[in-house]
Amino acid sequence: MEKRIRVVVGKPGLDGHDRGSKVVARALRDAGMEVIYTGIRQTPEEIVNTVLQEDADILGLSILSGAHMKLCQKIIKLMKEKEINVPIFLGGIIPADDIPELKKMGVNEVFGPGTSFEDIIKRVKEIVLGTAV
Amino acid sequence: MDQENKINELVEKKALWYEKTFKKTVSRFPERKKEFKTSYGKVVDPVYTPADVKDIDYAKDIGFPGEYPYTRGVQPTMYRGRFWTMRQYAGFASAEESNKRYRYLLEQGQTGLSVAFDLPTQIGYDSDDEMSEGEVGKVGVAIDSLKDMEILFDSIPLDKVSVSMTINSTSAILLSMLMAVGEKQGVRHDQLRGTIQNDILKEYIARGTYVFPPDPSMRVIVDIFEYGSKNLPKFNLISISGYHIREAGANAVQEVAFTIADGIAYVEAAIKAGLDPNVFGTNLSFFFNAHNNFIEEISKFRAARKIWAKVMKERFHVTNEEALKLKFHTQTAGSTLTAQQPMNNIIRVTMQALSAVLGGTQSLHTNSFDEALGLPTQESATIALRTQQIIAYESGVTDTVDPFAGSYLIEHLTKDIEEKAMEYIKKIDDMGGMVRAVETGYVQKEILNSAYEAQLRIEKKEDVIVGMNEFTTEKGSKPTPILKVDTSVEEKQKSKIKELKEIRDNNLVSEKLSSLKLAAASKENIMPFIYEAVKAYATLGEITNVLREVFGEFRESVIL
Amino acid sequence: MITLVENHPDSAWKIIETLKKNTLRDAPTVGFTGSPGAGKSTLVSAYVSMMAAKNQKIGVIAVDPSSPFTMGAFLGDRIRMRDISESENVYIRSVASRGSVGGLCDAIYDIVDVMKAFGFDKIIIETVGAGQSEIEIVYVADTVLLVMSPDSGDEIQMFKAGIMEIADGYVVNKIDLPQANAFSVKLRNTLALENDVKSKRKVFEVSASKNLGVEELEKWIEEFYSDMSSSGEIFKRHERRLKRRVRSNLMRVMDDIISSQEVGKNSLREFKSLIVKKYIQQEACDD
Numbered sequence: 003m004e005k006r007i008r009v010v011v012g013k014p015g016l017d018g019h020d021r022g023s024k025v026v027a028r029a030l031r032d033a034g035m036e037v038i039y040t041g042i043r044q045t046p047e048e049i050v051n052t053v054l055q056e057d058a059d060i061l062g063l064s065i066l067s068g069a070h071m072k073l074c075q076k077i078i079k080l081m082k083e084k085e086i087n088v089p090i091f092l093g094g095i096i097p098a099d100d101i102p103e104l105k106k107m108g109v110n111e112v113f114g115p116g117t118s119f120e121d122i123i124k125r126v127k128e129i130v131l132g133t134a135v
Numbered sequence: 136m137d138q139e140n141k142i143n144e145l146v147e148k149k150a151l152w153y154e155k156t157f158k159k160t161v162s163r164f165p166e167r168k169k170e171f172k173t174s175y176g177k178v179v180d181p182v183y184t185p186a187d188v189k190d191i192d193y194a195k196d197i198g199f200p201g202e203y204p205y206t207r208g209v210q211p212t213m214y215r216g217r218f219w220t221m222r223q224y225a226g227f228a229s230a231e232e233s234n235k236r237y238r239y240l241l242e243q244g245q246t247g248l249s250v251a252f253d254l255p256t257q258i259g260y261d262s263d264d265e266m267s268e269g270e271v272g273k274v275g276v277a278i279d280s281l282k283d284m285e286i287l288f289d290s291i292p293l294d295k296v297s298v299s300m301t302i303n304s305t306s307a308i309l310l311s312m313l314m315a316v317g318e319k320q321g322v323r324h325d326q327l328r329g330t331i332q333n334d335i336l337k338e339y340i341a342r343g344t345y346v347f348p349p350d351p352s353m354r355v356i357v358d359i360f361e362y363g364s365k366n367l368p369k370f371n372l373i374s375i376s377g378y379h380i381r382e383a384g385a386n387a388v389q390e391v392a393f394t395i396a397d398g399i400a401y402v403e404a405a406i407k408a409g410l411d412p413n414v415f416g417t418n419l420s421f422f423f424n425a426h427n428n429f430i431e432e433i434s435k436f437r438a439a440r441k442i443w444a445k446v447m448k449e450r451f452h453v454t455n456e457e458a459l460k461l462k463f464h465t466q467t468a469g470s471t472l473t474a475q476q477p478m479n480n481i482i483r484v485t486m487q488a489l490s491a492v493l494g495g496t497q498s499l500h501t502n503s504f505d506e507a508l509g510l511p512t513q514e515s516a517t518i519a520l521r522t523q524q525i526i527a528y529e530s531g532v533t534d535t536v537d538p539f540a541g542s543y544l545i546e547h548l549t550k551d552i553e554e555k556a557m558e559y560i561k562k563i564d565d566m567g568g569m570v571r572a573v574e575t576g577y578v579q580k581e582i583l584n585s586a587y588e589a590q591l592r593i594e595k596k597e598d599v600i601v602g603m604n605e606f607t608t609e610k611g612s613k614p615t616p617i618l619k620v621d622t623s624v625e626e627k628q629k630s631k632i633k634e635l636k637e638i639r640d641n642n643l644v645s646e647k648l649s650s651l652k653l654a655a656a657s658k659e660n661i662m663p664f665i666y667e668a669v670k671a672y673a674t675l676g677e678i679t680n681v682l683r684e685v686f687g688e689f690r691e692s693v694i695l
Numbered sequence: 696m697i698t699l700v701e702n703h704p705d706s707a708w709k710i711i712e713t714l715k716k717n718t719l720r721d722a723p724t725v726g727f728t729g730s731p732g733a734g735k736s737t738l739v740s741a742y743v744s745m746m747a748a749k750n751q752k753i754g755v756i757a758v759d760p761s762s763p764f765t766m767g768a769f770l771g772d773r774i775r776m777r778d779i780s781e782s783e784n785v786y787i788r789s790v791a792s793r794g795s796v797g798g799l800c801d802a803i804y805d806i807v808d809v810m811k812a813f814g815f816d817k818i819i820i821e822t823v824g825a826g827q828s829e830i831e832i833v834y835v836a837d838t839v840l841l842v843m844s845p846d847s848g849d850e851i852q853m854f855k856a857g858i859m860e861i862a863d864g865y866v867v868n869k870i871d872l873p874q875a876n877a878f879s880v881k882l883r884n885t886l887a888l889e890n891d892v893k894s895k896r897k898v899f900e901v902s903a904s905k906n907l908g909v910e911e912l913e914k915w916i917e918e919f920y921s922d923m924s925s926s927g928e929i930f931k932r933h934e935r936r937l938k939r940r941v942r943s944n945l946m947r948v949m950d951d952i953i954s955s956q957e958v959g960k961n962s963l964r965e966f967k968s969l970i971v972k973k974y975i976q977q978e979a980c981d982d
Contacts, residue, residue, distance in 0.1 A: 005702065006766065006791065016254035016270050018343015021383045021470075021586050028587055031767035036791045038770045041691050041777075042343050045266075048781065052773065055786055057698040067254055068509070068620060072269025097509060097617055115474045115507045116603045118594050575732070690777050 007130050010058040012040035012049050014077065017067035022093055026062065029119040030126065046076040053081070053088055059130045065094040070104070078108045089129045093117070145186045157181065168597075173431045175386040177551060183543035191546055196441070200495075200536045204444040206437050206549065207537040208495040209460040214533035218246075220498040221523045222299055222464065226251030226276035227510050228624045230286035233276040237291060239513065245520055247329075248291070249299040249500060251275035252309070257344040259305045259679025262628035272624035274510070275301075279632050280674045284312040285319065293317045297328035299374070299464065299498070304346040306333040307359055307662060308678050311669040314367075330371035330420055330464070333359060336397045337376045339573050339689075341383035341582065346679065349570055351686035355661065356401060357408045362662035364415040371420040373401065374464060377439075381424035382470045384586020387435045388552055390424060392559035393569075393578055395442055399560070400569040402451055412451050416458025423496075425487040426468045432487070433539055434548035436494025439463070442553055442560075464498040465491040474507035476602035477615050485522050492526055493539055499523055509617040632674060639672040647671045648681050655685040696809050697788055701802045722754075722811050723920050726836030728798065728822040728829065733844040734868040735821050736775035738903035743776075743819060745913050747784040754786045754815040755779075756806060758799050760823045761791045768792070772821060786815070797831025798822045801947060804940045807835060833861045834939040837932055838919055840912075842866045845878035863896060863919065870900040870907065948974065 011027045013020060020042055027039045038056050040049065053061050065073060070092065081088065091111040092104065101112050110129050113122055171179045180187075191197065198204055201211030210216065223245055226233045237248055252275040255267035261279045262271045271277050278284055288298075293316065302309045310331050317327050335352040338345040345352070356373065363372040377385075377394035385393065398419070405415055423439065426432055443461040447453040467487035472480040481504045488501050501522045503515035511519065527533055539545045563572045572578050592598040599605045647668040654664045661682075668678050727735045736757070743753050757772035768791035779785045788806070795801045799822055810818050822832050833839055841862035846869065865886075867879045879900055886896065897915060901908035923929040952973050958966060 006768075006793065008698075016258055016260075016266065016344075017274075018338075019382075020343065021341075021583075024583055025384075025586050025590050027769065028583075029590075031762065031769045032765050034762075034765045034767040036761070036768045036770055036789075038773055038789050041774045043691070051780070056770075056773075056789055067270055068273035069269035076268075095507070095509065097619070098614065116600075118604075119590070120594065691774070 005131070007035040007127065008038065008056060008059050009035050009062055009126065010038045010040060010049070010053050010056060010060075011062040011064070012044045012052070013042045013064045014044050014046055014049055014073045015065060015067060015069045016043065017065060017069070017094075018042050019066050020064070022066075023062070023064035026064075026093065026119070026122060030062075030123065033119075033123045035126070046073060046080055049077055050080040050084060050086065054084060054086055058088055060126060061088050061090045062126075063090065063092050063094075065092065065096070068095065070094065070096055071100060074104060074107055074109055091122075091126065091129070093122075142186050142189045145184055149182075149184055149186065153181075173387065173548070174426065174428055175388040175552075175555065177548075177555075179544075183547055185543060187543050187547045188550075191550055196550070197540060197546070203448070203456070203459060204441045205460055206441045207540055209440065209462055209497070211536075213495060213536045214492070214527070215536065218527045218533065219492065219496050219523075220247040220297065220464075221245050221520060221527075222247040222249045222498045222500055223516060223520055224249040224251050224301065224466070224500045225511070225516065227253075227274075227618070228272040228276065228620050229627060230276055230278065230283040234287050234289050234291070236513070236516075237287075240516070240520065241291070241296065243517060243520055244524060247297045247299060247498065250287070250301065252300070252302055253277045254344070256309075256675060257302060257305060259308075259346050259676060259683070261632055261674050261676030262625060263632050264676055267625075269625075271628055273620050277624060277628050278309070278312070278675060279628060280635055280672050281312050281315055281669050282631070282635055282672065284309075284316050288313075288316050288320075292322075293320055294322040294326045297330075299330040299332075299371075301332050303332050303335055303338050303342075303344055304352070305675060305679060306331040307355055307665050308669060308675055310359065310363075310367075310370075311662070311666040314666060315670050324366045325368055327367055328369045330374050331359075332374045332376065332422070334373055334376045334397065334401075334422075336400060336569060336573060337379050337394075339691075340393065340578050341379040343691075345689050347682065347686040348689045349574065351682075352689075353401075353404045353570070355682075357405050357410070358660045358662055360401075360405050360415045360418065361408070361410055362660055364410070364418050368418075370418065371462075372415070372418040374420050374422040375401065376422040378422050378424040378466050380582065381426060382468065383582050384589060385582045386585050387426070387428070387431055388555040389559065389581060389585060391435060391439050391442065391552060392556040392563075393582075394421065394423070395439070395446065395556065396560050396563045396569040396572070398443065399446060399450070402447075403568070406451070412447065412453050413455035413458055416447060416451075416453055416455060419458075419462075420497075421461055421463035423463050423465050423491075424468050425465045425491040425494075425496075425499075427471055427483070427487065429486055429490050430544060431548060431552075432490035433493045434545050435552055436463070436465075436491070436496065437537075437540075437545075437549045438552040438556065440495070441549070442556060462497045464500070465494075465496040466500040467491070467502045469502050469506050471600075472502060472504070472506040473600060473603045476608060477504045477508065479602050480504040480506060481518060481522070484519065485526070488522055489526055489530075489532070492532060493537075495537060505615055505617055508615060510620065512616060512618045635672060635674070643671045644668070644673045644677070648673055648677060651678065652681050652685060655682055696813075697806050701790070701800075701806065722815050722818050723838070724807060724818045724820060724836045725916055726820045726822065726832040726839045727842055728832050728839065728862070729842035729866075730844070732846075733842045734903050735842050736772045738842055738866065738868055738901065738909070739819055739821050740776040740779050741903045741906050741909045742913055743779045743785055744782075745909060746817065747779060747782045750784060751816040752784050752786075752814065753779075754788070754810040754813075754818045755821070756788050756790055756803070756810070756818065757821045758790050758792055758803075758823050761793050763794070766793065786810075792823055795831075798829025799831045799835060801943065803831070803835050804936075804943070830861060834936050837923065837929065838863050838916055840864045840866050840916075842868055843878075843882070844869050845872050845875040864899060864912075864915070865896065866899045866901055866912065868901055868903055871902045871905060875900070948977065952977065 009030055011023055013023055027037045031037045040052055089110040092109050093113040096112050111125055197206045200208035200213055223240055225236050253272050254270045254274055256278045260267045262277050300309050314324055333356055359372055363370055375394055375398045377390040380393050381390040402412055440461045444459045447459045453459060467484045471483055484501050491499055501519040503511035503519045505515045532538055563569055566572045596604055651664040651668050654661050727739055729735050746753055759768055759770045761768040770789035773787050773789050780787055790800050792800045807818055820836055839862045869875060883898055899908060899912050952970055
């Protein structure tokens, strides 16, 4: 039985522009993954709780409001406290300058505007299954 | 009869042309695509003729500018009299910094202000609220109290400059603040000009800054209509928006249909509350998107005007001509701009802006080329403004009204978009109206389907985006300087709030908030109570929390 | 834990055996089924909310369909239960059907057992949706409620057979809609015309979003369960469940074996005995 990848996709913070996260959620589903979509206005606590209960293989965050540093920091801290070690991918409006620091923090991948579904799916599978697909 | 014969002859001639001349060429040089489609999937013919507009009656369907059904424009002179308002959306960090940017833009020739608020302000959280952490001042200016508003409009004469505020759930509060600032400047309420977006339905559909559930939200909007149509006759009390719906992935027909359906819902709610559409109808305005397909967009704007005029006249029996007119603001489509090769965006914005002008917009915002990277820098904001000025002063299209009328394609498309939009509106009527349609997730689903299809087309390169999926450049191009919002804004705002709470009359604030709570729980109009609370320097968060207690909070529950 | 049993059905029983040593009680399981749009999630949320407030620990399993083509799934029930997902007393697990045809998923029995072993007071299961064949819930849950909505066309007609037969109670949701009363009347009439057993079942009128009638429903579910316990009905259901579970397990193993064997030139009889041989071999290995 092929392992089904379980992905939690959500938008932390106050940003409500969810076209990207919804469309990516659909693409991941069409690629055979089980997607738990949490919607907008999620607190970091809610997101981490979901990741824990759903035993997610990977967490996808979408942030367009510029609050990504603070929010990712909080989420990663909470995951460490709960001893969850789940990889994270991030999309939205993320200045290139911030990417190195985000990766140092623990974000595995940042997808900028214009990234194709194909690339996202490929990379998610790579991160979760540990092999180049 | 003779006319009909001529048309039939023409149809035959076109068929002949198609079979002989056209096919001959295509057999040797095939067309670029099998089918050419509009954003809403209509197949476009290679060529259009009078036969394609034979059912259109000039007098009835097109008419003259400034006259029903306003297809050609809501004013008889349009830009010959006065250009559209060049109104660039701006705002970030603190009131001090935004004030500086506004004064710069006004000096550079901008003719109206458009205020962008940060997310905490839009969602009713003070800068020191837990929910605001990391978000203060990021996507717009942080306004926690009247004090900030006074700084925001320092040296900006509110009797001369019209102010548009992109604020929805908390618009009653910001409108009250604007009135209070005006008062301090000696400007009477009835002199104030501007707009509040105040369109909650599209928040549930596409934008997400809702606070309360639909029913209380509609009540607040109607309160604002009632209060505003009496006290702020020159103010647009709502900007019924299609921009965000389009940005969320809708096609042109859905943009028009869902926006008009929202409008219908608001008018119905107001009428139900006892208001007269002949009165509040003149305080309504709209907000549309200017997207890529140049010709489709021009047709779309014309169709929208016609539909609204008919809706107000035939459905709501409005007799005041001013209330039949669809006045609108346009913004060029942010979602079409790329992070790759950002300078290309200047060209995209130019074409989109031009379509809005040819479509007869009353007010326009052009995006900056760094849209996909961050908030506009001063340089990029200036270029965006210049784009409008060049179109206005140098292109010649503003020398006559509705110059593209009569084009077979444009008139044909205008009619087609009108018909298709009306089908959607009927469907929504059958569902019980827009509020119902939104509650069931129907609208959101339609939009998401369009969004997904659009993305697939890009991935398959059926739709080419220059510089992004085609004609790309290798990495290593010069990085574009972007605007960074200083994170110290949050701290500064927090201390401002602390200071404010120490020097204001806290007893007065409590009193005003209690009165507001009572009014909100009853059927009274809450506007005067909000105005009082604002003048006492109650914070935005304090006022919103009172309303949260009474109205409850909305939680998204739908949809994919 | 749940992921383990979901992905490794063959070892599931071993895992559960280990866990079971720690629990003494068997938590009641309540199933909610009904068409998409009936408001199951909203109702579950309101219902669980009530119990969580009384400090009960509730486990919720929300099942959504996997695409038959891509095997991907969109698990969107959790987002509709935001009120309870924040409660410390509630655990929500979204599960994809992964090709299972009964309206749930193949591993559902194992998942429920794992949850019971962790000491929940009650377990709530929300199914994919209801049609003629989505009846697995009846075996998995102790009590089954069919949730219907008056704005979904001719539901009663659709439900005549299948789930309508086996639900223990019917919930008419969205009772605040104008057409709700007429719908409820029609439902009761239809039930009255049916056989005795069906017509004795309770019909509830609720509005999940406005929290009307949910308290009544909760009380009734409690009473119904204790009635079943005292009358012995609960044991009949447990027996039925065990049989079904064994069958389900057998089928799964058989399916695996069948799909991995080559037919070659085997006749029907030869092929069948080959399968049986393989099965016995497999069982021996497992021990």
